[in-house]
Amino acid sequence: MVDFNLTKKERNELYELVINRLENYYDKTRDYAVAPSLDVTEIRELIANYGFKKDTSPSHTLHYVIDALEKYMIHTSHPRYLGLFNPRVNFAGILADLITAVFNPQLASWSQAPFPVEVESYLVQEFGKKFGFDPECIDGVFATGGAEANLTAVLCALNNKYPNFAKEGIFSINKRPIIYCSDEVHHSIAKAVKIAGLGYQVINHIPVDDKQSMRTVELENQIQKDIALGHQPLMIVATAGTTGTGAIDDLVTISKIAKKYQLWFHTDGAYGGAAILNNNLKATLDGIESSDSIIIDAHKWLALPMGISLFLTSHKDILNKTFRVTADYMPREANELEVTNLFSHSIQWSRRFIGLKLYLSLLFFGWEGYDQVIEHQRQLGVFLKAQLIASNWQLKNNTPFPIACFTDDTISSNKEFTTFVCDEVIKSGESWMSQYPINGLHTLRLSITNYASTKEDVEALVEQVNQARKKYLTLA
Numbered sequence: 001m002v003d004f005n006l007t008k009k010e011r012n013e014l015y016e017l018v019i020n021r022l023e024n025y026y027d028k029t030r031d032y033a034v035a036p037s038l039d040v041t042e043i044r045e046l047i048a049n050y051g052f053k054k055d056t057s058p059s060h061t062l063h064y065v066i067d068a069l070e071k072y073m074i075h076t077s078h079p080r081y082l083g084l085f086n087p088r089v090n091f092a093g094i095l096a097d098l099i100t101a102v103f104n105p106q107l108a109s110w111s112q113a114p115f116p117v118e119v120e121s122y123l124v125q126e127f128g129k130k131f132g133f134d135p136e137c138i139d140g141v142f143a144t145g146g147a148e149a150n151l152t153a154v155l156c157a158l159n160n161k162y163p164n165f166a167k168e169g170i171f172s173i174n175k176r177p178i179i180y181c182s183d184e185v186h187h188s189i190a191k192a193v194k195i196a197g198l199g200y201q202v203i204n205h206i207p208v209d210d211k212q213s214m215r216t217v218e219l220e221n222q223i224q225k226d227i228a229l230g231h232q233p234l235m236i237v238a239t240a241g242t243t244g245t246g247a248i249d250d251l252v253t254i255s256k257i258a259k260k261y262q263l264w265f266h267t268d269g270a271y272g273g274a275a276i277l278n279n280n281l282k283a284t285l286d287g288i289e290s291s292d293s294i295i296i297d298a299h300k301w302l303a304l305p306m307g308i309s310l311f312l313t314s315h316k317d318i319l320n321k322t323f324r325v326t327a328d329y330m331p332r333e334a335n336e337l338e339v340t341n342l343f344s345h346s347i348q349w350s351r352r353f354i355g356l357k358l359y360l361s362l363l364f365f366g367w368e369g370y371d372q373v374i375e376h377q378r379q380l381g382v383f384l385k386a387q388l389i390a391s392n393w394q395l396k397n398n399t400p401f402p403i404a405c406f407t408d409d410t411i412s413s414n415k416e417f418t419t420f421v422c423d424e425v426i427k428s429g430e431s432w433m434s435q436y437p438i439n440g441l442h443t444l445r446l447s448i449t450n451y452a453s454t455k456e457d458v459e460a461l462v463e464q465v466n467q468a469r470k471k472y473l474t475l476a
């Protein structure tokens, strides 16, 4: 029989090999082409040819896998990846995922993993307090990502409004429930309502203003219209830091509207929730403390490996109401204690120690560490926007976060132009950026979520987009 353990000698050799290769990548990420050419045929052939050969040694296989990762992926850890919300991960997060894999604690029930469950519960409390929730009312749970956390919010809103929802599901609903969010909301909300069995037509998209924030007057008008039509307004999803432009909805006004009409007020802070940890940005989230639920993705601005999101709620009993089940075969030793069994408290059953990477990260670097790192990126964002304006680009978004969506008004900002510039930058292998449409206008988008990006990186990127514009004009 094979030995799944391998021998101690083999393990030590393989650890060393992996650590050397990983350290090389982590230390020299800058030396890699941010976006290597990605040829699907070549990649499929590579995988098929390697197959499951029995006679390849583990060390050979490890080199193969690491080589392929180096060659065939976008290096989102690169300081000139100013693309989507994929951060370079901090070192505590890497160690935490390794430790978790070795111990593999089962967090489904408290008695199987008391330390991990209590660590996560502590983090839930601390983050709930950071967001301004009443400490007596805080509850929450870790999720694999914002999509799962947003789904949790939709399910909680339903169970809060309809006492029989857990038992009778959609059959307990007599009026059409309506969910409000802005036109710029993340598509995971649409997926969540599809999964919840409501269908995406229950979403009422509210137009945005010139800051890409939800128009709150229209929100209230729409709620009144829906009530007049005999519908049941259920929930408002505000976004604190939209995925495209970093827009923050007016949380104070939205919370008042939610209260007035008794709607569940959910804040999607998957990206921007991190602002609560920065002294210069936290005021931009004023009103978030009135949320019934909040999500924050720690695998975005908190620089941790995927997948870690945190769902928080100010309703102590709602997760139990929504997810409670009884299973005779689950360990019950802890039944007499006041503890949380996460299998009965969340979407997942078997459950990884997701929270360790956030815990270790806070133990290594502290809240101050996060404050400093986010402040560095905030300042880089200010610098980036100033550099773009100095180079005669016009900003089309309006956010305190380090995201710039821009065009050159003297060139009709059509898709051909933005695609040309974006492709030039990506083809260079030196940097990575994206595009985002705002009101039908095609804009170029640069966003900083990498703590290791520097002023020089920003200058280099601005120079690259300037050069690409010049090239477009000479070709045009």
Ligand SMILES: *Cc1c(COP(=O)(O)O)cnc(C)c1O
Binding pocket: 085, 144, 145, 146, 147, 148, 150, 186, 188, 239, 241, 242, 243, 268, 269, 270, 271, 297, 309
């Ligand atoms: C990224 C994002 C999500 C989805 O989160 P995942 O972690 O990718 O599942 C939801 N909402 C917003 C605003 C996001 O930026």
